[in-house]
Amino acid sequence: MALIVQKFGGSSVADAERIFRVARIITKTYDAGNNVCVVLSAQGDTTDDLIAKAAEINPDASRREMDMLLACGEQMSVALMAMAIEKLGYPVVSLCAWQIGMATDSVHSAARIRTVDCERLREELDKKRIVLVAGFQGVNRHGDVTTLGRGGSDTTAVALAIALKASVCQIFTDVDGVYTADPRVVPDARKLPEITYDEMLELATLGAQVLHNRSVELAKSYGVPLEVRSSFTGNPGTMVKEVVNDVEKTYITGVAQDKKIARLAIFGLADVPGVAFRVFSLLANSRINVDMIIQSTGREGRKDIVFTVPEKDASFCRQLLEQNRTALDFERLEINTDVAKVSIVGAGMQENAGVAARMFEALFQEQINIHMISTSEIKVSVFIDRADADRAVRVIHEQFFR
Amino acid sequence: MALIVQKFGGSSVADAERIFRVARIITKTYDAGNNVCVVLSAQGDTTDDLIAKAAEINPDASRREMDMLLACGEQMSVALMAMAIEKLGYPVVSLCAWQIGMATDSVHSAARIRTVDCERLREELDKKRIVLVAGFQGVNRHGDVTTLGRGGSDTTAVALAIALKASVCQIFTDVDGVYTADPRVVPDARKLPEITYDEMLELATLGAQVLHNRSVELAKSYGVPLEVRSSFTGNPGTMVKEVVNDVEKTYITGVAQDKKIARLAIFGLADVPGVAFRVFSLLANSRINVDMIIQSTGREGRKDIVFTVPEKDASFCRQLLEQNRTALDFERLEINTDVAKVSIVGAGMQENAGVAARMFEALFQEQINIHMISTSEIKVSVFIDRADADRAVRVIHEQFFR
Numbered sequence: 001m002a003l004i005v006q007k008f009g010g011s012s013v014a015d016a017e018r019i020f021r022v023a024r025i026i027t028k029t030y031d032a033g034n035n036v037c038v039v040l041s042a043q044g045d046t047t048d049d050l051i052a053k054a055a056e057i058n059p060d061a062s063r064r065e066m067d068m069l070l071a072c073g074e075q076m077s078v079a080l081m082a083m084a085i086e087k088l089g090y091p092v093v094s095l096c097a098w099q100i101g102m103a104t105d106s107v108h109s110a111a112r113i114r115t116v117d118c119e120r121l122r123e124e125l126d127k128k129r130i131v132l133v134a135g136f137q138g139v140n141r142h143g144d145v146t147t148l149g150r151g152g153s154d155t156t157a158v159a160l161a162i163a164l165k166a167s168v169c170q171i172f173t174d175v176d177g178v179y180t181a182d183p184r185v186v187p188d189a190r191k192l193p194e195i196t197y198d199e200m201l202e203l204a205t206l207g208a209q210v211l212h213n214r215s216v217e218l219a220k221s222y223g224v225p226l227e228v229r230s231s232f233t234g235n236p237g238t239m240v241k242e243v244v245n246d247v248e249k250t251y252i253t254g255v256a257q258d259k260k261i262a263r264l265a266i267f268g269l270a271d272v273p274g275v276a277f278r279v280f281s282l283l284a285n286s287r288i289n290v291d292m293i294i295q296s297t298g299r300e301g302r303k304d305i306v307f308t309v310p311e312k313d314a315s316f317c318r319q320l321l322e323q324n325r326t327a328l329d330f331e332r333l334e335i336n337t338d339v340a341k342v343s344i345v346g347a348g349m350q351e352n353a354g355v356a357a358r359m360f361e362a363l364f365q366e367q368i369n370i371h372m373i374s375t376s377e378i379k380v381s382v383f384i385d386r387a388d389a390d391r392a393v394r395v396i397h398e399q400f401f402r
Numbered sequence: 403m404a405l406i407v408q409k410f411g412g413s414s415v416a417d418a419e420r421i422f423r424v425a426r427i428i429t430k431t432y433d434a435g436n437n438v439c440v441v442l443s444a445q446g447d448t449t450d451d452l453i454a455k456a457a458e459i460n461p462d463a464s465r466r467e468m469d470m471l472l473a474c475g476e477q478m479s480v481a482l483m484a485m486a487i488e489k490l491g492y493p494v495v496s497l498c499a500w501q502i503g504m505a506t507d508s509v510h511s512a513a514r515i516r517t518v519d520c521e522r523l524r525e526e527l528d529k530k531r532i533v534l535v536a537g538f539q540g541v542n543r544h545g546d547v548t549t550l551g552r553g554g555s556d557t558t559a560v561a562l563a564i565a566l567k568a569s570v571c572q573i574f575t576d577v578d579g580v581y582t583a584d585p586r587v588v589p590d591a592r593k594l595p596e597i598t599y600d601e602m603l604e605l606a607t608l609g610a611q612v613l614h615n616r617s618v619e620l621a622k623s624y625g626v627p628l629e630v631r632s633s634f635t636g637n638p639g640t641m642v643k644e645v646v647n648d649v650e651k652t653y654i655t656g657v658a659q660d661k662k663i664a665r666l667a668i669f670g671l672a673d674v675p676g677v678a679f680r681v682f683s684l685l686a687n688s689r690i691n692v693d694m695i696i697q698s699t700g701r702e703g704r705k706d707i708v709f710t711v712p713e714k715d716a717s718f719c720r721q722l723l724e725q726n727r728t729a730l731d732f733e734r735l736e737i738n739t740d741v742a743k744v745s746i747v748g749a750g751m752q753e754n755a756g757v758a759a760r761m762f763e764a765l766f767q768e769q770i771n772i773h774m775i776s777t778s779e780i781k782v783s784v785f786i787d788r789a790d791a792d793r794a795v796r797v798i799h800e801q802f803f804r
Contacts, residue, residue: 050478061488066481068484068496069478071477072474075470076474080456086467094470144501
């Protein structure tokens, strides 16, 4: 008998109708003879509503109390889902983090899971109950409620799959798998039956937004197979695992784009050692996530540094750099939010020369100007004008998948 | 340094403005040099909203899952209040039942508290933190969430006051104390500075609705002084304790009324032993709370039984009795919801003859007809037409307090 961990996000449990749709997916899995452990997020806008309530009272509330408040969202979800599954006539039990020993560190609002004590979980599964676990939350060693931050419920699901040695961890979303490109941009994008953890990590980072990186990294570390599936269709999804059968020998797995970025250019920095260190340690201390960095020599013993950050951090970055203008000693700062990053990802490109060249060729033929280029072992990213992004994804996809 | 337990109900924390009003009451108590432990109910309509959500999904949801759902209401309250107190600049921590070892039995939705493990509470109080505890909830020995049922948060507060050996347990409500009669009915009703537990118990049972009986009984068992205060005015409230200084030597403490009752009359029962037993064990098995009972001999070897129940249970009672008509062997059933109970309560009446007579005299002079009479050591209750109830309270109050 297999043990399957399933995770459903907030939009999948947003109202009574959707809760019953999910309940039927769960009971169908149970009827097929599996042990089922399910992780749920908070319903629809619950978390946002709770954050708004807190902001009205104290915008600078401690993270400890925010976690205490937000954890209620997932607790309500699992209780309501349990009621729906009871209604369908199945044995079920809902559990919070503190009831299953989901132990985390004490970094409130961004806690990391340390251990899961499976005793209660095993006990309930042995009783042939469907077990519902509140995602996103944990308990630290002081017995305080913590939350896991972004991608929290996915991470809960993978952690449970590891602890329970599940045969698969199914992540249900509103898309039915990982595609070679965003189907809204490229109508003939194909669904991938399989993809490696590393490819999934690159795609997640590059804005494919199917799975959160953190859960993929965790799954990779412990070799837990992930499956991305739709909670709306019954179709098989995409398996994420260590090695895939690349029968079709395509060199790349997918084309991704990210429009939520900004490019910052610092012109006329002193050309002395330690300049890059000072700039980027300043940003790192404020937890700004810098992506691509290019440094070039400018005129008269000066140099320029260009880099990209999430668009939401752009204006804070400008402030930070302006405040430290004297210490950093630069001439001019330029921020450009009219850019996008388009990338190809594929483990196959390691053994195949010329993949990048084929990508650039496609862009050249379409007269799309490349501002910056960044590569890793399994991806090639280009920065282009945001207005060109969708077109770029289409021509690159056509180049590799036609 | 005194330790004070304070409890605020759902209407006292219904919105941000009220939360801050309560936060200032709490911090003022803290500033006066006290250790403060505060119990909160769920905000305003939160519990009703959660019940409605559950009903939409499964009206017959298990009580175990209902408790899991409803406990969120109090958890959200304490987290939000903690944020308000943080905003005012005070050290504070919110805690749920499972974090303070609020151990109950396993009767979901009507659990009884067994023990409170004070370790965490003491630890937080020793750190000079204001401690906020989610009321109404507990944990059973399996580690499942329970709720305490009606009057739950009052009971949580009294249990904490007992466990922490608090000097007083202050129950904040929307009235500023216990009055000699409902001030909305009797404009010149007086606030009582003190009242005994027994008097408070009779008044609570009789519909004064200031404190729930269960918390008063618990406070009486352990001799914890209770104080009923208003969360809207800063006025001193009413102390509830074992012995009061009855300086004014009034025989009665207050006049109470209860309009939410129904009178059932069963006519023509067989006049043989065991009839009353069969009728009332039938009702007791369905957890119907029968109040006053009168039995009289009717005609031809038959007898009649008249009794009162909460109005909400009346139609269920009728069904139950009709279903068992053959077994119980009666002729006719009559239900009357147009009745009210008016009572006088006072420990002083034990040593003073003629108190009941003075009450009846007041009613006679006002030409109010008495249907039934019931007495205990410290109270006299009469059943009258509901339309006469307010007038009866006024004339009785005038008789004793003019």
